[in-house]
Amino acid sequence: MALTDLKSFDKPSLEEFLIKKEGLPAFRAGQLLHWMYEKNVTGIGEITEFSKTLRESLSQKAFISTLKVKERLTSGDGTEKYLFELDDGNFIESVLIPPDVDQDRDKKIGRNKEPGSKADTLADKTPRLTLCISSQAGCAVGCRFCLTGKLGFIRDLEPREIVEQVLSVQRHIAPRKITNIVLMGMGEPLNNLKNVAAALVRLTEFLHFPKRRITLSTAGIAPRITELPQVAPMVNLAVSLNATTDETRSLIMPINKRYGISSLMQAIRRFPLPPRGRITFEYVLLGGINDSQADARRLVKLLHAIPSKVNLIPFNGHEGSEFQTPSAERVLAFQKALTDSGCTAIIRKSKGADILAACGQLKAKYELKK
Numbered sequence: 001m002a003l004t005d006l007k008s009f010d011k012p013s014l015e016e017f018l019i020k021k022e023g024l025p026a027f028r029a030g031q032l033l034h035w036m037y038e039k040n041v042t043g044i045g046e047i048t049e050f051s052k053t054l055r056e057s058l059s060q061k062a063f064i065s066t067l068k069v070k071e072r073l074t075s076g077d078g079t080e081k082y083l084f085e086l087d088d089g090n091f092i093e094s095v096l097i098p099p100d101v102d103q104d105r106d107k108k109i110g111r112n113k114e115p116g117s118k119a120d121t122l123a124d125k126t127p128r129l130t131l132c133i134s135s136q137a138g139c140a141v142g143c144r145f146c147l148t149g150k151l152g153f154i155r156d157l158e159p160r161e162i163v164e165q166v167l168s169v170q171r172h173i174a175p176r177k178i179t180n181i182v183l184m185g186m187g188e189p190l191n192n193l194k195n196v197a198a199a200l201v202r203l204t205e206f207l208h209f210p211k212r213r214i215t216l217s218t219a220g221i222a223p224r225i226t227e228l229p230q231v232a233p234m235v236n237l238a239v240s241l242n243a244t245t246d247e248t249r250s251l252i253m254p255i256n257k258r259y260g261i262s263s264l265m266q267a268i269r270r271f272p273l274p275p276r277g278r279i280t281f282e283y284v285l286l287g288g289i290n291d292s293q294a295d296a297r298r299l300v301k302l303l304h305a306i307p308s309k310v311n312l313i314p315f316n317g318h319e320g321s322e323f324q325t326p327s328a329e330r331v332l333a334f335q336k337a338l339t340d341s342g343c344t345a346i347i348r349k350s351k352g353a354d355i356l357a358a359c360g361q362l363k364a365k366y367e368l369k370k
């Protein structure tokens, strides 16, 4: 008889499984979730809150799935890339990003505060350790500056595969703690919205990861931005904007032909924000393409009256890339134009470029399509 994966269940279906198949009371589901997510055990035998008899009988019908770490690479700057092999032989990657040089500045401007939150108080004393996780194997969106986009779409990740990236890396790095999660790895999260929403429920309700420390990054699937708050826990939203005219954006992000800048900005303006919340705009600076002063001025106009901050990410050249890294002068001038107009704009140093873990460099073990 095939064993049932206990991590495949949400809470109601886990309760149903335990009641119907095991004749156990519903409260056992809460205990199981606590051990699988908060205590992060990988085997039923480790659940010492259950009697030996119960552990043995449950083990004959069920198991707790994990993801296999196939490879772990560490960059010279401390970034760690985890390559996971999925049950069907596909691969995905997660990237653990060490404390950021901007962390002190973030604190000064009050970013990431969740007043009164115990978890946030603890995290404030802990060095920020951000895990960037994948939501799909490959990606259909095809941004031209991104290696994952060049793979094409392979498949959606299941909720357990999304969450297990967090649990698995946490087991590897203990006693260090993941303090922030970003869905910015392989894949477009809003193209796998149902499973991403289910994964966010598991992260926030089972693992009790603070919502304000989770960020979902999208290439701009406008209708799904509208749908997101109705179907998923309220986490931070980041939008990969990267251009200020439809012409340039469509050139580097073909998705823009479907959801142009004006419909995207309309969806963003309607996105409900918590008090002091703001939208993050990711802007990959491509030398000579989107890094002019005119672009900076248009960006200021686009973001007018939106509580926001801009992450400027100078493009990382990679093998076969058709874009250039912008000069340091142009990057600084772009940032100055934004900050002079009252925008919060932070230059994000690309980390992990030497192990292909920087933004847009994830391609797992796949050979790229020509």
Ligand code: SF4
Residues within 6 Å of the ligand: 139, 140, 141, 142, 143, 146, 147, 148, 149, 150, 185, 186, 187, 188, 218, 219, 360
């Ligand atoms: S940047 Fe994100 S959305 Fe665009 S192709 Fe890469 S993984 Fe997909």
